[in-house]
Amino acid sequence: MSTPLLRVEDLLLYYRAGNHPVHAVDGVSFTIEDRGQAVGIVGESGSGKTSMATALMRMLPKNVESFRGSIQLAGQELTTLSDDQFRREIRWKKIAMVFQGAMNVLNPVVRVGEQIAETLIFDGMEKKTALARADALLERVGLPAGIGSRYAHELSGGQRQRVVIATALVMNPELLILDEPTSALDVSVQAQIMNLLKDLKEDPGISMIFITHDIGLASDLCDSIAVAYAGQHVEFGSADRVLVEPHHPYSSLLLSSLPRLHDPAPPVPMPGEPPDLTHPPAGCRFHPRCPYAFAPCPVIVPPEYRVEDGGHARCFLNDREIAGDRYQIHLQATIDA
Numbered sequence: 001m002s003t004p005l006l007r008v009e010d011l012l013l014y015y016r017a018g019n020h021p022v023h024a025v026d027g028v029s030f031t032i033e034d035r036g037q038a039v040g041i042v043g044e045s046g047s048g049k050t051s052m053a054t055a056l057m058r059m060l061p062k063n064v065e066s067f068r069g070s071i072q073l074a075g076q077e078l079t080t081l082s083d084d085q086f087r088r089e090i091r092w093k094k095i096a097m098v099f100q101g102a103m104n105v106l107n108p109v110v111r112v113g114e115q116i117a118e119t120l121i122f123d124g125m126e127k128k129t130a131l132a133r134a135d136a137l138l139e140r141v142g143l144p145a146g147i148g149s150r151y152a153h154e155l156s157g158g159q160r161q162r163v164v165i166a167t168a169l170v171m172n173p174e175l176l177i178l179d180e181p182t183s184a185l186d187v188s189v190q191a192q193i194m195n196l197l198k199d200l201k202e203d204p205g206i207s208m209i210f211i212t213h214d215i216g217l218a219s220d221l222c223d224s225i226a227v228a229y230a231g232q233h234v235e236f237g238s239a240d241r242v243l244v245e246p247h248h249p250y251s252s253l254l255l256s257s258l259p260r261l262h263d264p265a266p267p268v269p270m271p272g273e274p275p276d277l278t279h280p281p282a283g284c285r286f287h288p289r290c291p292y293a294f295a296p297c298p299v300i301v302p303p304e305y306r307v308e309d310g311g312h313a314r315c316f317l318n319d320r321e322i323a324g325d326r327y328q329i330h331l332q333a334t335i336d337a
């Protein structure tokens with residue numbers, strides 16, 4: 001098997017807050033197999049999506065209590081690099097990120113072209129060349145010529161998001177992390193940005209981690225999907241499989257909570273509330289909200305059961321011996337629906 005573009009294994013990130021650490025990322029594993037592929041990270045607010053992304057960028061706040069695990073980019077282990085090496089060789093150069101809400105914090109007094117060129121000038125490029133490169137990037141993300149000399153407040157939301165994407169692309173990264181890049185945009189602009197991302201996957205073949213609340217949106221762009229819940233990935237697998245054949249009840253419920261165009265059945269709201277990550281539930285973190293919970297769920301932490309597509313799911317219903325008649329019952333229900 002060839003080396004995957006990205007392999008994240010058992011990533012853990014706890015924050016210090018009061019007497020108990022916040023278990024923001026707690027044993028997360030996933031892969032992006034090839035260049036130009038995208039993984040969607042889907043989950044409710046507070047499930048640890050941004051924390052996982054900032055851990056990959058090594059842009060962590062001061063109050064980190066524990067940070068460990070393995071992050072391999074094209075076979076290179078990143079967690080053992082010094083901060084200096086990571087800054088010089090990896091951040092922005094190989095892994096770049098469009099931060100959540102970044103389109104609202106563009107510098108209001110610097111022309112957008114100059115904002116993009118700044119990084120290149122800082123890296124030693126001559127100003128004129130850097131501005132020309134910025135213009136080329138703005139054009140690449142679908143903005144009209146001349147927009148580089150405008151200020152952020154003169155642009156629409158969609159245009160500002162394109163500027164932010166161009167800024168992240170300035171060093172030709174292999175992997176682009178996008179944290180909720182379309183959540184502040186209306187549906188038609190959202191679709192345009194999604195088309196741009198699809199295009200960038202094709203050419204120049206950028207790999208992506210696409211973070212969203214919206215599993216439908218993720219399935220439109222992504223080859224695989226990780227379903228985040230309370231600091232863990234309860235399910236990971238190919239987008240096609242996760243959508244049609246989820247192996248975790250939380251994924252099934254997320255799908256049922258979506259309104260569907262051709263389905264007369266109304267969406268089913270997700271029961272209950274996400275847990276407090278300073279005191280995550282024992283056993284399976286989802287068990288207090290899970291309609292299928294049974295004896296082992298509140299007591300034993302479910303392992304990541306392998307799924308045929310190479311993915312995994314943290315749910316005892318995937319264990320024929322433990323689940324007995326319950327074995328994949330939720331799965332059958334989804335397929336029959």
Ligand SMILES: Nc1ncnc2c1ncn2[C@@H]1O[C@H](COP(=O)(O)OP(=O)(O)OP(=O)(O)O)[C@@H](O)[C@H]1O
Pocket residue numbers: 015016017022024043044045046047048049050051052061063100277
């Ligand atoms: N610096 C910090 N110190 C303490 N707790 C934090 C810190 N940053 C985030 N958290 C907590 O970590 C958990 C995960 O937060 P995170 O922002 O990663 O979630 P998210 O999935 O990105 O949520 P959203 O969808 O709302 O953006 C939350 O409980 C949050 O309150």
Ligand SMILES: [Mg+2]
Pocket residue numbers: 049050051100179
């Ligand atoms: Mg977030």
